[in-house]
Amino acid sequence: MNSTSNTLDTNGTTDTRAKPPSVLSTYRTELAIAGAIIVIMLGVGAFVPAALSLGNFANIAQAAAPLVIMALGILLVIITGGIDLSVGSVFSLTGMVAASAMANGVDGFTASLIGLGVGVVFGAINGALVTLAGLAPFVVTLITYAVAGSLAFIVTNGRSVGVAAPNYWLFNSGSLVPGIANYVLFCIIFLICLEFVLRKVTFGRWFYAVGSSSTAAHLLGVPVKRTRFAAYVFSSTMASFAGLLTLSYILNAESTSGASLMLQAIAAVVIGGASLFGGTGSAVGAVLGALMITVIQNGVNLIGINSFWQGSVTGLAILVAVLIDRFSQK
Amino acid sequence: MTSLSSSTTLAERQSNPQRPLVTLRGIQKSFGPTHVLKGVNFTVRPGQIHALLGGNGAGKSTMIRVITGEIRANAGDLHLQASHGGDPKVAVVYQELALIPDLTVAENIALVHAPSGFALKRQAQAALIAEEALSLIDPHLARTALFRKAGDLSMHEGQIVEIARALSTGAEVLLLDEPTANLTAAETEQLFAVLKGLAKDKGIGIVFVSHRMKEIRQLCDVCTIIRDGKTAIDARPIGMLTDAAIIQEMGQPAHRAEAQIARNDGQPVVATLTGPTIQHPIQRGTILGLAGAPEGPAHVISSLIGHGRHRDWCMTGDGWGNAPTSPRDAVAQGIGFVSGDRATKGVLAQLPIIDNVLASRRVRERRLFVGQNERSECAGLMQALKVKAGSAWDRPGTLSGGNQQKLLVARWLGLPLKMVVFEEPTRGVDIGTKRDMYALIRQMAEEGTIVVWWSTENVELLELCHEILAFDTEGQPKGFLPADRFDEDALAELTGMAA
Ligand SMILES: Nc1ncnc2c1ncn2[C@@H]1O[C@H](COP(=O)(O)OP(=O)(O)OP(=O)(O)O)[C@@H](O)[C@H]1O
Numbered sequence: 093m094n095s096t097s098n099t100l101d102t103n104g105t106t107d108t109r110a111k112p113p114s115v116l117s118t119y120r121t122e123l124a125i126a127g128a129i130i131v132i133m134l135g136v137g138a139f140v141p142a143a144l145s146l147g148n149f150a151n152i153a154q155a156a157a158p159l160v161i162m163a164l165g166i167l168l169v170i171i172t173g174g175i176d177l178s179v180g181s182v183f184s185l186t187g188m189v190a191a192s193a194m195a196n197g198v199d200g201f202t203a204s205l206i207g208l209g210v211g212v213v214f215g216a217i218n219g220a221l222v223t224l225a226g227l228a229p230f231v232v233t234l235i236t237y238a239v240a241g242s243l244a245f246i247v248t249n250g251r252s253v254g255v256a257a258p259n260y261w262l263f264n265s266g267s268l269v270p271g272i273a274n275y276v277l278f279c280i281i282f283l284i285c286l287e288f289v290l291r292k293v294t295f296g297r298w299f300y301a302v303g304s305s306s307t308a309a310h311l312l313g314v315p316v317k318r319t320r321f322a323a324y325v326f327s328s329t330m331a332s333f334a335g336l337l338t339l340s341y342i343l344n345a346e347s348t349s350g351a352s353l354m355l356q357a358i359a360a361v362v363i364g365g366a367s368l369f370g371g372t373g374s375a376v377g378a379v380l381g382a383l384m385i386t387v388i389q390n391g392v393n394l395i396g397i398n399s400f401w402q403g404s405v406t407g408l409a410i411l412v413a414v415l416i417d418r419f420s421q422k
Numbered sequence: 423m424t425s426l427s428s429s430t431t432l433a434e435r436q437s438n439p440q441r442p443l444v445t446l447r448g449i450q451k452s453f454g455p456t457h458v459l460k461g462v463n464f465t466v467r468p469g470q471i472h473a474l475l476g477g478n479g480a481g482k483s484t485m486i487r488v489i490t491g492e493i494r495a496n497a498g499d500l501h502l503q504a505s506h507g508g509d510p511k512v513a514v515v516y517q518e519l520a521l522i523p524d525l526t527v528a529e530n531i532a533l534v535h536a537p538s539g540f541a542l543k544r545q546a547q548a549a550l551i552a553e554e555a556l557s558l559i560d561p562h563l564a565r566t567a568l569f570r571k572a573g574d575l576s577m578h579e580g581q582i583v584e585i586a587r588a589l590s591t592g593a594e595v596l597l598l599d600e601p602t603a604n605l606t607a608a609e610t611e612q613l614f615a616v617l618k619g620l621a622k623d624k625g626i627g628i629v630f631v632s633h634r635m636k637e638i639r640q641l642c643d644v645c646t647i648i649r650d651g652k653t654a655i656d657a658r659p660i661g662m663l664t665d666a667a668i669i670q671e672m673g674q675p676a677h678r679a680e681a682q683i684a685r686n687d688g689q690p691v692v693a694t695l696t697g698p699t700i701q702h703p704i705q706r707g708t709i710l711g712l713a714g715a716p717e718g719p720a721h722v723i724s725s726l727i728g729h730g731r732h733r734d735w736c737m738t739g740d741g742w743g744n745a746p747t748s749p750r751d752a753v754a755q756g757i758g759f760v761s762g763d764r765a766t767k768g769v770l771a772q773l774p775i776i777d778n779v780l781a782s783r784r785v786r787e788r789r790l791f792v793g794q795n796e797r798s799e800c801a802g803l804m805q806a807l808k809v810k811a812g813s814a815w816d817r818p819g820t821l822s823g824g825n826q827q828k829l830l831v832a833r834w835l836g837l838p839l840k841m842v843v844f845e846e847p848t849r850g851v852d853i854g855t856k857r858d859m860y861a862l863i864r865q866m867a868e869e870g871t872i873v874v875w876w877s878t879e880n881v882e883l884l885e886l887c888h889e890i891l892a893f894d895t896e897g898q899p900k901g902f903l904p905a906d907r908f909d910e911d912a913l914a915e916l917t918g919m920a921a
């Protein structure tokens with residue numbers, strides 16, 4: 093074996109001057125996904141030049157926004173080693189509740205708060221059942237998935253509800269910051285905040301600690317239950333927020349609007365390098381994962397492939413991403 | 423118990439005792455930039471109990487993983503040959519426990535006998551196999567533990583189950599990576615009798631890794647010493663080497679034989695340790711040892727750190743609040759905890775070393791943010807304990823067992839604490855580091871921290887403690903042994919276990 097110059101001598105103790113790993117190696121997986129997204133976009137662009145137009149980028153951003161936000165939410169749960177199957181149903185229910193409230197004369201702001209309340213409540217239920225009752229996250233969120241899903245029908249007896257948009261708080265497709273649509277702005281803010289919390293805030297590190305070994309974390313004095321609880325509340329609330337955001341530009345709420353989003357959000361997090369066993373994952377990865385899924389769907393549409401193929405292509409993308417992740421580690 | 427492959431007879435095997443079962447020649451192995459094995463030689467012969475020695479991180483476990491085929495060497499020859507030709511069956515007890523937590527003890531043991539999974543369908547048969555295997559070294563466990571989930575076993579019980587499982591496979595080569603690290607003296611004795619029998623009567627080749635000199639001398643015939651990934655001593659009869667020579671060959675600082683009796687006279691009494699039937703004043707800076715069968719000490723520890731259901735022991739006195747209700751509460755009160763069961767109770771495997779080391783400080787000092795100065799803090803702590811690691815951003819899983827153990831101690835080093843509770847903290851730690859850890863613990867005590875220390879190694883307790891609380895085999899406290907009455911026999915008598 094030819095030893096290279098940077099071969100560590102196992103005699104030595106730790107090099108105290110050791111620098112933290114460079115941004116490049118920290119975000120290795122993320123960079124690979126970003127590369128893959130660009131390749132996909134260029135590939136689609138080769139068939140359909142319009143795919144590389146500003147207009148299409150705006151489409152992609154708008155379509156990706158709810159998924160990005162949900163993925164960021166569920167990311168926390170997955171880092172703790174749990175899973176949240178209820179996010180899609182909570183997304184639908186939030187839309188139905190907020191839209192019905194507005195249809196009944198409640199102002200946009202209050203209706204949004206009520207909508208977010210749906211997320212908080214369901215998150216709290218998930219969190220309490222997981223932490224206090226000690227039930228398996230899969231089972232707990234399967235239950236709330238079913239319940240929230242059925243409530244979404246019950247609210248209006250299954251009818252869809254339209255809303256008159258423009259006065260709808262600050263969600264609508266306007267721009268608080270000139271040149272950046274609000275939904276993009278939200279995604280960026282959430283991304284930066286969450287990445288910061290996960291890396292630089294002690295409480296953020298606890299999510300990884302809990303996902304890594306909850307017994308060891310508990311013995312160390314990490315507030316395991318509180319951390320888990322927070323993850324579920326955050327996940328559900330973000331799903332609600334995504335529901336409101338979607339409502340603000342679709343202007344119509346349907347009982348099943350979030351049905352396909354739960355699996356996509358989980359897929360996004362997994363593509364982004366998180367392990368379903370917990371302890372790993374990053375906000376940047378989750379966002380890129382969500383973008384990748386959206387770009388693929390957009391490409392399938394533009395090229396004119398039967399949209400029934402979308403799921404298969406996404407599945408393939410997950411496989412490739414996971415394989416890249418698997419083999420980029422030594 | 424499955425008998426050895428029937429195609430060979432004992433006579434055949436003994437007719438050719440010198441043909442090695444395992445031969446390693448010039449084996450090299452790197453993990454990324456870390457060059458771990460730099461050409462080791464190693465030979466295991468039938469009927470031989472072979473000590474594989476070396477400091478923490480020398481590469482012993484890596485060699486074992488090369489032999490089992492779990493990892494591939496980058497260069498060199500690995501040759502396995504059963505005495506009748508073909509591949510020998512190899513059984514291994516890994517350094518970290520490897521039982522399936524959701525299966526019962528019986529299933530875990532039976533699993534290796536029929537990997538196709540029949541054990542899971544035929545419970546009765548699995549139980550029979552498991553009982554036979556377990557009664558070899560621990561008849562009590564064989565009677566009581568067969569249908570308990572492996573995940574509910576204590577580290578100590580899990581270790582016995584693993585050893586029993588390896589012994590029962592009828593393998594021709596047994597690789598034992600620090601199997602005694604959490605056994606009591608009595609169990610170790612029992613195990614050694616079995617191992618000697620296997621080597622002598624069945625001609626099995628045994629590799630035994632341990633950091634306990636006394637055990638090595640009791641059990642082994644020859645030793646190979648690994649130092650920095652190279653073979654320093656190759657298969658030398660162990661009687662030819664003095665302790666000092668072995669320690670020197672391992673590259674460890676010479677052992678200063680300071681036979682001092684630990685003294686703690688004149689310190690003020692700062693607390694009272696209260697148990698179900700016992701009350702005892704504790705002086706400032708006391709190092710209190712816990713000895714005896716594991717149940718008793720385990721109860722004391724879980725009470726003192728607020729973990730688990732057992733709450734029948736507590737410290738009371740000025741400045742001691744209520745008994746901690748959770749480990750978090752304990753840390754807030756200034757009570758630290760280090761476990762030798764690093765895989766489940768210690769290491770956060772997915773987090774880099776720096777997070778592992780600093781977690782306790784973040785909790786204790788209620789740090790809001792992950793600070794910049796944590797980097798040098800971590801480096802300082804790692805240096806104080808001579809942790810051998812590539813970088814503070816590596817995962818703890820890339821460290822050798824002993825080095826992982828040091829990380830757990832580093833967590834509490836230099837924090838102002840009222841009490842530190844140690845549960846087998848020197849498990850898997852090499853001789854040199856043990857000395858360093860003793861010194862650190864003495865230093866903690868001198869600064870006024872009360873140290874509660876449970877060890878299954880009585881010699882260690884006698885060397886370090888100011889007094890020892892002994893438990894009998896039923897888990898009942900038998901009384902305190904003051905420093906001036908320390909000797910192995912007195913302790914053995916109190917604990918009801920042969921030393
Ligand atoms: N997967 C890995 N990646 C990187 N480094 C590793 C890996 N596994 C082991 N090492 C390194 O190899 C060296 C030898 O490790 P090994 O576990 O073989 O030591 P050991 O002799 O068994 O020590 P101990 O007595 O502490 O158990 C250590 O420095 C360790 O950090």
Ligand SMILES: [Mg+2]
Nearest residue numbers: 483517822823
């Ligand atoms: Mg080892």
